[in-house]
Amino acid sequence: MKNFPIKKGLLISLVVSCLTTSPRVIRLSATDFSYLLSHLFYLFVLSFVYWSLTQVFLHQKKNIVLKIILYLFISGLISILYHFSVKFFFNDYAFFFSDLPIIEELKGNHIRLLLFVRGVLFSAIIYFIVYYLNLLEDKQKALLEIEQLKQEKLEAQLDTLKQQISPHFLFNSLSTLKTIVAEETSKEYIIQLSNVYRYLLSYNELHLTTLEEELEFVNSYLYIQKERFEDALIISIIIEDTFLEKQIPPLVLQLLIENSIKHNIVSLDDPLLIKVFIEGENTLVVSNNLQPKMTTETTTKKGLENIRNRYLILSGKNIEVIKSKDNFIVKVPLLD
Numbered sequence: 570m571k572n573f574p575i576k577k578g579l580l581i582s583l584v585v586s587c588l589t590t591s592p593r594v595i596r597l598s599a600t601d602f603s604y605l606l607s608h609l610f611y612l613f614v615l616s617f618v619y620w621s622l623t624q625v626f627l628h629q630k631k632n633i634v635l636k637i638i639l640y641l642f643i644s645g646l647i648s649i650l651y652h653f654s655v656k657f658f659f660n661d662y663a664f665f666f667s668d669l670p671i672i673e674e675l676k677g678n679h680i681r682l683l684l685f686v687r688g689v690l691f692s693a694i695i696y697f698i699v700y701y702l703n704l705l706e707d708k709q710k711a712l713l714e715i716e717q718l719k720q721e722k723l724e725a726q727l728d729t730l731k732q733q734i735s736p737h738f739l740f741n742s743l744s745t746l747k748t749i750v751a752e753e754t755s756k757e758y759i760i761q762l763s764n765v766y767r768y769l770l771s772y773n774e775l776h777l778t779t780l781e782e783e784l785e786f787v788n789s790y791l792y793i794q795k796e797r798f799e800d801a802l803i804i805s806i807i808i809e810d811t812f813l814e815k816q817i818p819p820l821v822l823q824l825l826i827e828n829s830i831k832h833n834i835v836s837l838d839d840p841l842l843i844k845v846f847i848e849g850e851n852t853l854v855v856s857n858n859l860q861p862k863m864t865t866e867t868t869t870k871k872g873l874e875n876i877r878n879r880y881l882i883l884s885g886k887n888i889e890v891i892k893s894k895d896n897f898i899v900k901v902p903l904l905d
Contacts, residue, residue, distance in 0.1 A: 582616035615651055619644055619695040641689045648688020764789035781813035783822050790823050801835045806845040815903035818879045825899050828872050829857040856898040
């Protein structure tokens with residue numbers, strides 16, 4: 570059930586009761602002012618009761634026709650009970666009800682039938698008004714959501730274009746550079762860097778990639794990092810061949826390794842040890858010894874959150890993050 574907007578209900582009830590009472594103003598004399606107030610207040614209370622009832626029945630998605638029939642039947646009964654309750658409890662004491670002509674002594678089943686029909690018609694009007702207003706509100710929300718999605722799509726396309734321009738340029742430049750450089754060590758570095766950019770160019774087209782493809786990319790990425798940190802960075806990757814066909818979202822493993830390097834001290838005095846291995850049958854584990862930097866590199870601090878969201882969207886599964894005194898561990902599911 571949606572929220573219960575009391576202010577909206579009071580406003581609708583006031584408008585309906587005023588509109589219903591307005592024809593009586595034409596016949597109003599100087600001595601009928603209390604009668605007019607009585608009639609207005611009587612209908613206002615009844616309108617608000619019907620509006621409250623619509624909040625219970627309006628948003629029911631199953632057996633809609635049966636729910637509406639039940640709503641109208643209950644509304645008719647409420648009209649009868651409300652009429653005679655006011656007559657019995659308030660006629661002699663309340664100013665607002667004391668002059669109502671409908672509170673005079675009434676007898677006969679036809680009076681109850683008249684009250685029942687009046688309640689059904691009156692509640693049907695309330696139901697229609699509330700239904701129509703909710704329809705307009707839902708339509709407005711849908712239009713706003715569509716506009717937001719369009720804007721987000723345009724922004725995503727622009728971001729993708731920006732991301733592709735630089736890698737394409739660099740990849741082509743690296744291919745040219747490889748043919749120019751004569752030293753084998755430099756050529757190998759350029760080849761590994763080209764592999765990194767080739768994977769980055771293709772991953773946007775994929776929602777999932779095999780663990781084998783991700784590891785090939787990670788090995789190229791780690792080659793570059795080892796050239797930078799040398800023996801200060803120690804990598805241990807132990808993954809059996811039987812798991813290579815399992816799937817993960819692209820760049821997940823690389824991002825986890827990059828986070829470890831970004832947020833921890835990497836030096837010959839304090840080497841950073843990163844371990845990648847399989848736990849159980851469907852869990853990839855990335856752990857590192859915890860030695861946080863005093864000052865961290867510029868970061869959006871959304872890496873793990875993005876990985877978590879990608880897993881939830883693609884598979885409904887979550888990742889596990891464990892931080893102890895000595896280690897930082899992230900466990901991600903392997904997908905079939």
